[in-house]
Each structure stands twice: as C-alpha cells, then as structure tokens.
Amino acid sequence: MTTRWLTPEELRAWRSYLAASWLLEDAIDRQLQQQAGMPHLYYSVLANLSEAPDHRMRMTDLAEALKITRSRLTYAVTRLEKDGTVRREGCPTDKRGSVAILTEDGRALLERTAPGHVDTVRSAVFDHLTEEQVAQLEAICSRITEALQQDEERSACGELPWRRRSSTP
Template sequence: MTTRWLTSDEQRAWRAYIAATHLLEDALDRQLQQDAGMPHLYYQVLSVLSESEGRKMRMTDLAEALKITRSRLTYAVTRLEKDGLLRREECEWDKRGTVAALTDEGMEVLERMAPGHVAMVRQAIFDHLAPQQVEQLEEISGVIARALQGDVAAVGDVPWRRRSSGPCS
C-alpha cells in the first residue's frame, strides 16, 4: 500500500488548522481560567447541561455530546460536583445509569461566565470572518465531524448540539 502524502496545499491547510485549533483552545482556557478558575472543558459541561431538557443528561450521553471519554468526564464532573455546580443523580429509568444535573448555582456561574466566553469566541473567530466564511466554517467543520463519526450524523446535524429525548434516554 502506498502512502498518499499531503500535497503542498493540503499540508499548508493542515498546519494552519492545527495552529488555529491549538491557539483557540489555549485562548479559551486562559480566558475561562482567569474569569472563572476553570478550564474550557468544564465550561462546555455546564453549557451542554444548561441546554438539555431539565438541565440534566445521562453521563454516557454527555460524554458523547462532548466527544470525550467517560473517564475524562467523570473527572470533570467530580470537580464540578465538589464546587456545587452540578450533582449526580440515579437515572430513574435505568438504575445502572447516572445523570449529571446542573444546579442553580452552576447555572448562575455559567450565566456569569458566558459573556466573557462569547466575547473571546467572537474576538478570536467571528470578528475576522465574512458571513460567507462563517457558512464555510460550519460546512467544513460539519463535513469533518461526520467523516470522523463514520458519516452517521444527518446533514446539518451538529453532534454536540443534539438533545436526548429525556434525561435518561
């Protein structure tokens, strides 16, 4: 089997993508650490829960939505639970399952953090893009996400924005 090496154009695009994603994640982590003393992942956990039905989500579904391992999620949830920002509950429909539930305090913290986070995202990305480029960014990101998921997601479906049919489904 022969290796399909990247073309010069592909290599430049790849390196630009890697640099941008690393710089963005670092900037978001720095901003959230400075404003709230937590990494970007913890903000993402709170955000996804805030948009879920009943502000709850089964841990396995939450890990899938965030595209992280269950062990990494468990570590984050333990810290957020210790800080009173969420709590774990038994799943009513499946006693083997555990649900992460956003507390009122967690929602308040998220609401305080959101303006700074959105400002950073806007400053880092959207203030530099034309409307057509925003559409292209969404399209390209969707294509990559679907390819990495084995093309199981429907066209236009953004996997990290899916909502479960209930907190234990």
Template sequence: MTTRWLTPDEQRAWRAYIAATLLLEDAVDRQLQQEAGMPHMYYSILSVLSETPERQLRMTDLAERLKITRSRLTYAVQRLEKDGLVRREGCPTDKRGSTAVLTDEGMAVLERAAPGHVEAVRTHLFDHLDAHQVAQLEEIFTGVAEALQGDETRSTPEDVPWRRRSPKSCS
C-alpha cells in the same frame, strides 16, 4: 500499501488548522481560567447541561455530545460536584446509568462566565471572518465531524448529529 502523502496545499492547510485550533483553544481556555476560574471543558459541560430539558442529561449522552471519553467526563463532573455546580443522580430505569444535573449555583456561574466567553470566541475567531467564511467553516467542520462519526449522509446544519439526537430518558 502506498502512503498518500499530503500535497503542499494540503500540508499548508493542515498546519494552519493545527496552529489555529491550538492557539484558539489556548486563548479561550486562558480567558475562562482568568475570568471564571474554570477550564473550557468545565464550561462546556455546564453549557450543554443548561441547554437540555430540566438541565440534566445522562452521563453517556453528555460524553457523546462533548466528544470526550466517559472517564474524562467522570473526572470533570466529580470536580464540578465538589464545587456544587453539578450533581449526579442515579437513573431509576437503568441502575448502571447516572445523570448529570446542573445546579442553580452552576447555572449562576455559567451566566456570569458566558459574556466573557462569548466575547473571547468572537474576538479570537468570528471577528476575523465574514458571513460567507462563517458558513464555510460550519459546512467544513460539520462534514468532518459526520465523516469521523461514520455518518455517510450529508445533513443540513440543523440536522447534524449533535443537534438532532434526543437524549435517552431515565424516567
């Protein structure tokens, strides 16, 4: 098999992507740690749960939406449970499954953390882009995510897999 080396343009783009994503994740994580006392991953869990019906989601579906392993999610949810921000409930229709539920306290913490988080994302990313670049960014990363998930068909932004999937019900 012949190695398909990156062209100089591709190498520069790859290195720019790596540098930007590492720096952006570090800046967002640092802001959330300082202002909300939690890492970005925990904020993301609370945020996803806040956007679901009844603020709950099966753990497997939550892991899929967050693009993390179930074991990593379990560890994070255990910590959030200790802090009273999330609770886990068994799934009555699937004894092996469990559901993560955002508590009222978790919702209050999320509501306090959200303005600072949004400002950090805006400051560190979107303030450096114009509207056309924002659209390009969405198109590029939607395509990459679909390819990595094995989705051969191109979707409109409203139909990307993590937006169109309806969670499995436990009832």
C-alpha cells in the same frame, strides 16, 4: 498499502488548522481560568447541561455531545460536583447509568461567565470572518465530524471517544 502523503496545499491547510485550533483553545482556556477558575471542558459541561431539558443529561449522552471519553467526563463532573455546580443522580431508566444535573450555583456561574466566553470566541474567530466564511467553517467542520462518526471501524481514529472504556487511545 501505499501512504497517500499530503500535498503541499493540504500540508499548509493542516498546519494552519493545527495552529488556529491550539491558539484558540489556549485563548478560551486562559479567559475561562481568569474569569471563572475553570478550563474550557468544565464550561462546556455546564453549557451543555444548561441547554438540556430540565438541565440534566445522562452521562453517556453528555460524553457524546462533548466528544470526549466517559472517564474524562467522569473526572470533570466529579470536580464540578465538588464545586457545587453539578450534581449526579442514578438514572431512573438504567441502573448502571447516571445523570448529571446543573445546580443553581452552576447556572449562576454560567450566567456570569458566558458573556466573557462569547466575547473571547467572537473576537478570536467570528470578527475575522465574513458571513460566507462562517458558513464555510460550519460546513467544513460538520463534514469532518460526520466523516469521523459515520464509520468508526473504517476511521483512522478507531473507536469513538465516548464509546471507549478508558481515556487511553
């Protein structure tokens, strides 16, 4: 098989994407650590639970929504349980599964933290884009996500994270 090397334009775009994504993740993590003492992943767990019916989700569904491994989610939820922001219960429809539930303390923390998080995202991303660029960003990211999820066997990445047995690739 012949390697299809990136063109100079593709390489510039790739490196630009990497720089932007790393700097953005760092900015979001710093803001959330300073304001709430939690990393972005923990905030994302709380945010997803806050949007779910009855503020609860099966752990496997939550891992898929967050695009992470089940073991990484288990670690995060265990930490959030210790903080009293999430609790876990057995799944009534699947004895092997469990459900993560946002607690009142979790909702309160999210309500305090969300405005600062949104300000960070807006100032880091959306304040620099036109409406057309926002639509393009959504289209590009959606296309990449769909392509990676569409056929995991043909994907260079292999098995999707939430289907892996462990966090190692």
